[in-house]
Amino acid sequence: MQSNILIIGGNGMVGKTISRILTSRNPDYSIFIGSRKAGKTENDLVIDVNQPHTFQSITDKKINLIVLSVNDKEDHVLRFAIENHIDYLDITKPTPDLMKAYEWAKKQSVNSRIVFSSGWMGGIVGGLAASSTPHMKDIEEIKLFVYYSVKDLAGESSAHFMAENVAKPFSMYKNNSPLQVRHFLDAEYFNYSFGIGKRTAYNFDVPDLYILNKIEKIPTVSVKMTYNSKLITWLLGAFQRWKIFTILSLKERRMIFGSSGSGDQSVFEIVIQTKVGSRKISLQSTKGQAELTALSAVLHTEELMKRHLENAIYFSHQLHRSDSLFAALNEYETINIKIK
Numbered sequence: 387m388q389s390n391i392l393i394i395g396g397n398g399m400v401g402k403t404i405s406r407i408l409t410s411r412n413p414d415y416s417i418f419i420g421s422r423k424a425g426k427t428e429n430d431l432v433i434d435v436n437q438p439h440t441f442q443s444i445t446d447k448k449i450n451l452i453v454l455s456v457n458d459k460e461d462h463v464l465r466f467a468i469e470n471h472i473d474y475l476d477i478t479k480p481t482p483d484l485m486k487a488y489e490w491a492k493k494q495s496v497n498s499r500i501v502f503s504s505g506w507m508g509g510i511v512g513g514l515a516a517s518s519t520p521h522m523k524d525i526e527e528i529k530l531f532v533y534y535s536v537k538d539l540a541g542e543s544s545a546h547f548m549a550e551n552v553a554k555p556f557s558m559y560k561n562n563s564p565l566q567v568r569h570f571l572d573a574e575y576f577n578y579s580f581g582i583g584k585r586t587a588y589n590f591d592v593p594d595l596y597i598l599n600k601i602e603k604i605p606t607v608s609v610k611m612t613y614n615s616k617l618i619t620w621l622l623g624a625f626q627r628w629k630i631f632t633i634l635s636l637k638e639r640r641m642i643f644g645s646s647g648s649g650d651q652s653v654f655e656i657v658i659q660t661k662v663g664s665r666k667i668s669l670q671s672t673k674g675q676a677e678l679t680a681l682s683a684v685l686h687t688e689e690l691m692k693r694h695l696e697n698a699i700y701f702s703h704q705l706h707r708s709d710s711l712f713a714a715l716n717e718y719e720t721i722n723i724k725i726k
Contacts, residue, residue, distance in 0.1 A: 389691055392449045394420035394433055394463060395456025399539070400477070403680035404453060408687060415691070418447060438462045445470060451690060453683060454478055457546075461487050464500070471497045473690055475702070477683050479504040480547045481556065481593045491699050499695055501686060503702035505594040506530065506609075507675060508682025511656060512597060512703030513711035518658050518665050518725070520708075525604050527659040530594060531576050531587055532611035536618060537647030538674040545646075549639035553631040556591040558608045559599040570622040574610050579668040579724055580653055585612040588623055597701055606659075614650070649674055668724040669715070677720060685714050 391408070395401040396419030405417055419425060420433035431443045435458040444452065444466070451473040454463055458478070464487055467474035479487060484504050491500055503509035511530060516522055548569070557564035570588040577584045587610035598607045613619040625631055631639060652675040656667040671678035682702070689695070689705040703711070715721050 388448065388450050389415040390418065390447060390449050391415055391451045391453060391687065391691075392418040392420055392431065392433075392444060392447070393453045393455060394435065394458075395454065395478075397421045397423075397425075398455060399676050400680050400683075401455040403676050404455060404683050407680055407684045411684065412688065412691075418449065435463055436460070438466065441466050444472065451475065451687065453687060455683070457483075459483060461490065464491065467498060468494050468496055468500065473499045473501075475501045475503055475683065475686055475690065477503045477508050477679060479593065480551065481591055481596050482551075484593045485596060488699070496699060497697050499690055499697060500699045501690070501702055501705065502700070503683065503686055505597055505702070506532065506592045506654060507652070507671075508679040509593075509597075509686070509702035510678075510682045510711060510715065511594045511654070512602060512701065513706050514667050514669070514715075515598070515656055515658055516703060516706075517709045517712040518656075518667060519660055522602050522604070524660045524662075525602075525658055526661060527606040527657075528598055528604055529607075529657040530592070530609040531578065531655045531657070532590060532592075532609065533578055533582055533585070533614070533651075533653040534611055535614040535647070535650035535652065535674070537614065537650035538652060539649045539676055540646045540674070545643040546640060548643040549636060551591065552626070552639060552643075553629075556595070558589070558595055559604075560606050560608075562599065562605045568626055570619075570626045572610075573623070576610070576612075576655075578612075578653060579655060580651070580670045580722070582653060585616070586619065587612045588619065597703075601701055652678055666724075666726045668726075670722040671720060672722070673720045681715070681718055681721070685711065 393401050418429045420431045422434045434440050454476040555566045567589045573586045576587050590609050590611035598604045652671045658665045686702045
């Protein structure tokens with residue numbers, strides 16, 4: 387099988403990291419970079435997700451897989467991939483956009499592999515949860531705790547999502563009932579691993595809430611996060627309680643969430659409750675969220691390229707065999723995983 391892979395948004399922070407990791411692990415792959423600006427090589431393609439007429443080069447170059455690492459709110463690339471029978475992997479969608487795209491895609495005749503990988507850090511939470519128990523149906527509850535450092539080297543997409551959605555309610559799930567909540571409220575004390583210690587964590591919206599409850603049928607799912615700065619964490623909660631986010635302009639909210647440092651660790655922990663007990667999976671990326679997100683996208687890409695998977699719609703954790711995702715992450719030099 388040909389391995390012509392196009393990374394749209396390939397000049398962004400995560401896109402560049404995907405290209406670097408993918409090339410180092412698979413030198414036989416042909417990697418193309420899609421960007422709104424012209425590049426210097428024949429593998430640099432001018433592609434604007436808001437201008438579908440720029441997609442002609444995708445078919446001209448006989449692209450086998452599109453990796454989307456830039457926001458495509460109108461789903462132009464998804465529609466093109468389905469219409470032209472091209473494999474597709476999207477790591478960018480916030481929950482509302484993911485739900486919309488998935489509902490639309492289900493109604494189409496799909497003759498390629500369409501993969502939604504928009505969960506936390508490239509959609510690996512579900513795969514790690516699946517590796518902890520023989521059957522996902524045995525899981526009664528999943529709690530995801532995120533540690534986010536403002537010193538991390540981060541792109542602007544997640545910051546823009548927070549700016550646009552911080553004042554809007556979203557759903558967590560308890561016994562299969564959606565609970566309307568808001569970001570940075572409902573404090574829960576949690577003891578983070580990797581030397582972080584006890585921190586107050588607050589509501590946080592990631593697509594895993596929808597995926598784990600609606601796709602994997604796990605009855606109770608919640609996500610909470612804390613910043614490396616206790617002051618910033620407290621201030622964001624205070625802003626929400628005092629409804630300051632609702633009166634700030636989008637530009638002002640983007641300024642609040644748009645900071646990016648020179649690099650720091652990224653940590654998340656999955657607490658899994660089954661009928662017979664509980665388990666905690668703790669993951670640390672010493673190079674931060676961009677490296678982990680990109681690595682996840684690469685691991686999903688390798689599964690698509692190397693395994694025989696039927697043409698269908700997938701969520702990224704469904705691509706991996708039991709324990710294969712865990713093993714691949716654990717082998718990577720900047721990833722540390724603990725299981726209790």
